[in-house]
Amino acid sequence: MTRDNARLGLAALCAVAVLMLAVLSVWASGPLRDGIFFACGLFAAGAALFAWSRGTLDQKASDMTRIGSASDKTLTWMDLAAAMPDPAIVLDEASVILNYNSAARALFERLRQGVPLEHVNRDPELIAAVSGTLRNGEKNTARLVPRGSAGQRLIATVAPLGITGEHPPIAALITIHDESEQHRLLEMRTDFIANASHELRTPLASVRGFIETLQGPARNDEKARERFLAIMADQAERMTRLIDDLLLLSRVEEKANLKPTGRVDLNDLIEDVLRSLQPFAEERSVAIDVEPASDPLMAMGDRDELFQVFHNLVENAVKYGRDGGYVKISLTKKASGRERFPTLAVVSISDNGPGIAPEHLPRLTERFYRVSAEHSRNIGGTGLGLAIVKHVLNRHQGELSVQSVVGQGTTFKVALPAYK
Ligand SMILES: Nc1ncnc2c1ncn2[C@@H]1O[C@H](COP(=O)(O)OP(=O)(O)O)[C@@H](O)[C@H]1O
Ligand SMILES: [Mg+2]
Numbered sequence: 001m002t003r004d005n006a007r008l009g010l011a012a013l014c015a016v017a018v019l020m021l022a023v024l025s026v027w028a029s030g031p032l033r034d035g036i037f038f039a040c041g042l043f044a045a046g047a048a049l050f051a052w053s054r055g056t057l058d059q060k061a062s063d064m065t066r067i068g069s070a071s072d073k074t075l076t077w078m079d080l081a082a083a084m085p086d087p088a089i090v091l092d093e094a095s096v097i098l099n100y101n102s103a104a105r106a107l108f109e110r111l112r113q114g115v116p117l118e119h120v121n122r123d124p125e126l127i128a129a130v131s132g133t134l135r136n137g138e139k140n141t142a143r144l145v146p147r148g149s150a151g152q153r154l155i156a157t158v159a160p161l162g163i164t165g166e167h168p169p170i171a172a173l174i175t176i177h178d179e180s181e182q183h184r185l186l187e188m189r190t191d192f193i194a195n196a197s198h199e200l201r202t203p204l205a206s207v208r209g210f211i212e213t214l215q216g217p218a219r220n221d222e223k224a225r226e227r228f229l230a231i232m233a234d235q236a237e238r239m240t241r242l243i244d245d246l247l248l249l250s251r252v253e254e255k256a257n258l259k260p261t262g263r264v265d266l267n268d269l270i271e272d273v274l275r276s277l278q279p280f281a282e283e284r285s286v287a288i289d290v291e292p293a294s295d296p297l298m299a300m301g302d303r304d305e306l307f308q309v310f311h312n313l314v315e316n317a318v319k320y321g322r323d324g325g326y327v328k329i330s331l332t333k334k335a336s337g338r339e340r341f342p343t344l345a346v347v348s349i350s351d352n353g354p355g356i357a358p359e360h361l362p363r364l365t366e367r368f369y370r371v372s373a374e375h376s377r378n379i380g381g382t383g384l385g386l387a388i389v390k391h392v393l394n395r396h397q398g399e400l401s402v403q404s405v406v407g408q409g410t411t412f413k414v415a416l417p418a419y420k
Helices: 003-027 030-065 077-083 102-107 124-136 180-215 222-254 266-283 303-320 358-363 373-378 385-395
Strands: 068-070 073-075 088-092 097-100 140-144 154-161 171-178 263-265 287-291 298-300 326-335 343-351 399-405 409-417
Touching: 088 102, 124 140, 124 154, 124 171, 180 222, 222 385, 263 266, 266 287, 266 303, 266 326, 266 343, 298 409, 303 326, 303 343, 303 385, 303 409, 358 399, 385 399, 385 409
Parallel strands: 287 326
Antiparallel strands: 068 073, 088 097, 088 171, 140 154, 154 171, 263 298, 326 343, 343 409, 399 409
């Protein structure tokens, strides 16, 4: 039973008892009659006290509810609260709940009018923030730790209401904001900056080391100078690649919400990609075999960005595949089964390399994620290629999937909305 129902029940009981006593007093006499009158008075006082306390709470709630009027309608707290996207609760000066909105009810299932806040949520930080605000009229914030959702980050702001002059506030408003997503993005950005700095610092340290050696001990050593300068050029190239990839990633991210509208012939695009990677494949003795689509396969998209996608996937297949192995590329068309983009262009890129263990597969498109960072760095990888692929495909409403069998090879598949 709720507290309100209990109160109503008590009031009804009082009323019935007073009625019965009044009837009894008509035929009773002497001390019995005096006793009945006394008891009657006692009940009446109890009922009056209850009605007064209930009335004060209701009055307080209704005073709190009137927030202004527009034309002939008086706006109430409920109008305002319903329009607020975040959970909101109003408390009186004794931390008793006067009102709340449905978002707050969804968050705290024990939320009721007339109940002290402590009965609803015992979070010490929140209780301290509320009592601080009610005492000195200052705005406070508290971090809430919701039960059963470890990653969630809720921030409650407690603001004073109805301060006049030196008097403390007569009420307080708690609003709760979910900052989980903001916090996650902030953490991601911090990690990203730390990773990017680390990736740049390593080649930079190596270049500085060689400069010092060339200025000092190897000053007159012609052979060493040639060797060191070649290494320095390599390291400088690595830094350039990293900066190019970082810029490319940020440009793609910037355009995330702009849907590309161009037409790209994928048979033609793959031919261009192969032309640019042919020398690299020959260096590693990898044979690339293409099975083009029988008809022109026109994808919806931005040619330069799609070039980056397939360049990275084919380059990965060559460099992480087997030396002297093969890469197979096939282009096909398939029905998506969806109304929006009924036809998909599918490009599949397979290698017969060592493959990727299943635990790495879900993380491959994270920035700087590499199965072996050392191996990737040694062959000129930045760890950003698949992150760029993922972002470009998201913007193109395309999909990337990967299948790999350790010891046998890996297949990456790209599906893109296509023109019929
Ligand atoms: N075909 C593949 N076979 C095996 N591993 C691969 C293949 N393609 C990608 N990978 C793994 O995924 C990681 C991320 O790839 P990518 O983001 O392109 O970075 P990078 O090529 O700069 O190392 C690579 O470092 C490699 O460990
Ligand atoms: Mg790559």
